[in-house]
Amino acid sequence: MSTNSEVWVWAEQRNGKLMDVSLQTLGKALELSQDINGRVAAVLIGDDAGALAEELVSYGAEKVYLVADAQLKNYQSNAYTRIISELIEQYQPEMMLFGANIIGMDLAPAVAARVRTGLTAHCSDLKMETIDGKSQLVATIPGFSGGMIVKISWDEKRPCMATLSSGAAEKPEPDQSRQGEIITVDYQATEEDLKIQTMEMVEKQPAATPVEGAAIVVSGGKGIKSEDDVKLIQELADVLGAAVGGTRPARDAQWVVEDNLIGSSGKTVSPKLFISIGASGAAHYSCGFQKAKYVIAIDKDPQAPIFEVCDLGIQADLNEIVPALIEALKTT
Amino acid sequence: MALKIAVCIKQISDPEYFSQITLDPVTGSIQRDKVPAILNPLDENALEEGLRIKEKYEGSKLTVVTMGPPPAREVLDWGLALGADEAVFLSDRAFAGADTLATAYTLAEYMGKMGNPDIIICGNMTEDGATGQVAPQLAELLNIPHVTSVSEVEFIDEATIVAKQNIEYGGYLKVQVQLPALIAVVKEINEVRDVTAEGLMDAFDKDFTTLGAAELEADPDLIGNAGSPTKVVGTFKQEIDRQKEILSGSVQELAQKVREKLSEANIL
Ligand SMILES: Cc1cc2nc3c(=O)[nH]c(=O)nc-3n(C[C@H](O)[C@H](O)[C@H](O)COP(=O)(O)OP(=O)(O)OC[C@H]3O[C@@H](n4cnc5c(N)ncnc54)[C@H](O)[C@@H]3O)c2cc1C
Ligand SMILES: Cc1cc2nc3c(=O)[nH]c(=O)nc-3n(C[C@H](O)[C@H](O)[C@H](O)COP(=O)(O)OP(=O)(O)OC[C@H]3O[C@@H](n4cnc5c(N)ncnc54)[C@H](O)[C@@H]3O)c2cc1C
Numbered sequence A: 001m002s003t004n005s006e007v008w009v010w011a012e013q014r015n016g017k018l019m020d021v022s023l024q025t026l027g028k029a030l031e032l033s034q035d036i037n038g039r040v041a042a043v044l045i046g047d048d049a050g051a052l053a054e055e056l057v058s059y060g061a062e063k064v065y066l067v068a069d070a071q072l073k074n075y076q077s078n079a080y081t082r083i084i085s086e087l088i089e090q091y092q093p094e095m096m097l098f099g100a101n102i103i104g105m106d107l108a109p110a111v112a113a114r115v116r117t118g119l120t121a122h123c124s125d126l127k128m129e130t131i132d133g134k135s136q137l138v139a140t141i142p143g144f145s146g147g148m149i150v151k152i153s154w155d156e157k158r159p160c161m162a163t164l165s166s167g168a169a170e171k172p173e174p175d176q177s178r179q180g181e182i183i184t185v186d187y188q189a190t191e192e193d194l195k196i197q198t199m200e201m202v203e204k205q206p207a208a209t210p211v212e213g214a215a216i217v218v219s220g221g222k223g224i225k226s227e228d229d230v231k232l233i234q235e236l237a238d239v240l241g242a243a244v245g246g247t248r249p250a251r252d253a254q255w256v257v258e259d260n261l262i263g264s265s266g267k268t269v270s271p272k273l274f275i276s277i278g279a280s281g282a283a284h285y286s287c288g289f290q291k292a293k294y295v296i297a298i299d300k301d302p303q304a305p306i307f308e309v310c311d312l313g314i315q316a317d318l319n320e321i322v323p324a325l326i327e328a329l330k331t332t
Numbered sequence B: 001m002a003l004k005i006a007v008c009i010k011q012i013s014d015p016e017y018f019s020q021i022t023l024d025p026v027t028g029s030i031q032r033d034k035v036p037a038i039l040n041p042l043d044e045n046a047l048e049e050g051l052r053i054k055e056k057y058e059g060s061k062l063t064v065v066t067m068g069p070p071p072a073r074e075v076l077d078w079g080l081a082l083g084a085d086e087a088v089f090l091s092d093r094a095f096a097g098a099d100t101l102a103t104a105y106t107l108a109e110y111m112g113k114m115g116n117p118d119i120i121i122c123g124n125m126t127e128d129g130a131t132g133q134v135a136p137q138l139a140e141l142l143n144i145p146h147v148t149s150v151s152e153v154e155f156i157d158e159a160t161i162v163a164k165q166n167i168e169y170g171g172y173l174k175v176q177v178q179l180p181a182l183i184a185v186v187k188e189i190n191e192v193r194d195v196t197a198e199g200l201m202d203a204f205d206k207d208f209t210t211l212g213a214a215e216l217e218a219d220p221d222l223i224g225n226a227g228s229p230t231k232v233v234g235t236f237k238q239e240i241d242r243q244k245e246i247l248s249g250s251v252q253e254l255a256q257k258v259r260e261k262l263s264e265a266n267i268l
Helices: A020-035 A050-058 A077-091 A102-115 A227-240 A248-252 A283-289 A318-330 B015-020 B041-056 B070-082 B100-115 B134-141 B197-203 B251-264
Strands: A006-011 A039-046 A063-068 A095-099 A119-123 A125-131 A134-143 A148-154 A160-164 A181-184 A196-202 A216-220 A243-246 A273-277 A294-299 A312-315 B004-008 B011-013 B037-039 B061-067 B086-090 B119-123 B146-157 B160-166 B172-178 B181-185 B207-211 B230-237 B245-247
Touching (some): A006 A077, A020 A125, A063 A077, A102 B134, A102 B146, A119 B100, A134 A160, A216 A227, A227 A318, B004 B100, B004 B134, B041 B146, B070 B086, B086 B100, B100 B134, B134 B146
Parallel strands (some): A216 A273, A273 A294, B061 B086, B119 B181, B146 B181
Antiparallel strands (some): A148 B230
8 A cells, every 4th residue: 555654643522622631742743753754744633623634733733624513522532533544545544543541542443453454552652663774663562561663564464554552752842833724524424323322521630740741750669668758758759849649559558549559550651750769670560660761769678679770869767868868958 | 332342361381389390400481380370469459340340230241361381271261260251261372472462462353353342341460471462552552542540430431431540649630531442451440359169150151161262263474482572592590699798796887897898999
């Protein structure tokens, strides 16, 4: 199949707001389109989404395929799958990327199956690499709870499709002076579309500052043993303006909110500073912060594996070192 | 109202042992023969939900289905012991090396040609491949609707369900779906039951069917490695390159040291 060298991004909107992960994915698409000398296009589906199309242009989309209809306000699985698949068949993009959040992961596989092409799941990176003398798209995927990295490429079918994890790419800087083409596409519901209908969508706000996107993350493990310890960790986080994450045992004990679990079952973060406190450093956990710029680990056990995956290790009891750190960092 | 229910289950490498997975130094392929296998945890919830639907609607029949190598039949025996009526084992060398599309195609060949279920229940994601792609792709290839991340299902009538689809931060979608349809469930949908001695005994008398590519009349170009549009081009052990400067001593000194390091690294 010959393609038109477009790199597409599904720009998800919820309640008239573009999702952050979609904008990050657009950032990745801009990078890839430069590598293949192509163009970036966004596919935007919603009700009254014209203003969002302009916003996508300001973020760097050179084209926006806009499908607007009152029935498409919320995610509609069959309708969205059909719309995107038909656009792909008509315009034949080279690549199509989705943010790997829950709705993206519901939609992307269905589209890939309908157009019969390969899809790679929650990639931590996507790059053009030379394999067998040919430049090819390669996805990096953390496997087996982060202990392994699997690299996956595509056969000759197009588009190459992928879902990109939240935090895996940076959101581009918006620039209002950018120009782009907005292509409006008509929508007519079919009987097929109506076999599945979203009746209601309830969005909730995060219960605590989200760890994804935070510049500094303080993360606690099972070494936290009391409410007082929790307060101590929070105090350190407040001094640093950090978000608070934690390990699975810390989550199970409800010391950190479910949404801020760090690791293979939770979030992957890439802050400039990650401070791990009282967590032993299991691979399931450590894979969650391997993209952090600088890692400080605090644990009382000198043998703890966390000291193998940190830049600065502090062997100390958290009840002693954390208050001292709060004092020392307060004055900066 | 009697329903035909199919539950897709998969045998996976036990995640407790993932740190023991190694790479063959010569071929670079993943070695996991020494790693024990278990039933994918969310597939227990899928099976539990299927059993609850079956128990609610008299005359319903529940089939457990897996595609996998010979040892994977164990998970089907387990499913029968828990209360499934019959097991279907899709096993053939030609199915090996399948990516999610080829896996979904193989499952769809069985479902479409022989199973014809009213409802298919999957886990939302496995803990080894962990793509979460098989369920929506299976539904798509059967041309039926699907809902992933399902934490509640309610039957409105014999042809309609309403599913609660969990989204980020505790939000959700209420989705109305016409049967036949597929749902992929998350852990909070139910508490799974334990197998009983009686269940184990009964399992011996239940139908167990093994089907290969020929019996399914599957297109050889669409199964296994040949039918997989994604190709693994390399596998690496995760390497984390860090400075690993480990300090101990008086906490005041340590705290000052942290402060110095952070300003040196231009973080504060
Ligand atoms: C580290 C790693 C990364 C991978 N990345 C990709 C990728 O990016 N793209 C890709 O196409 N393939 C990928 N694969 C291959 C993929 O894992 C296999 O195709 C696998 O057979 C099915 O995918 P899954 O385990 O991810 O299932 P999921 O999609 O996570 O499974 C969801 C549900 O589908 C059902 N199900 C899944 N497999 C079966 C089965 N064999 N029999 C019965 N029911 C089943 C179960 O109900 C299960 O709970 C990857 C494999 C590994 C090990
Ligand atoms: C499939 C699977 C997925 C998983 N996914 C995740 C995941 O996403 N995220 C995750 O975190 N885990 C996950 N786990 C669990 C993971 O394997 C570990 O069990 C977990 O990370 C351990 O948590 P911990 O470090 O808090 O506890 P522990 O391993 O018990 O470590 C506690 C540490 O605290 C130290 N300590 C105790 N008291 C003090 C003190 N007073 N001062 C200083 N240090 C102290 C101890 O020395 C020890 O090193 C997963 C496991 C599996 C099997």
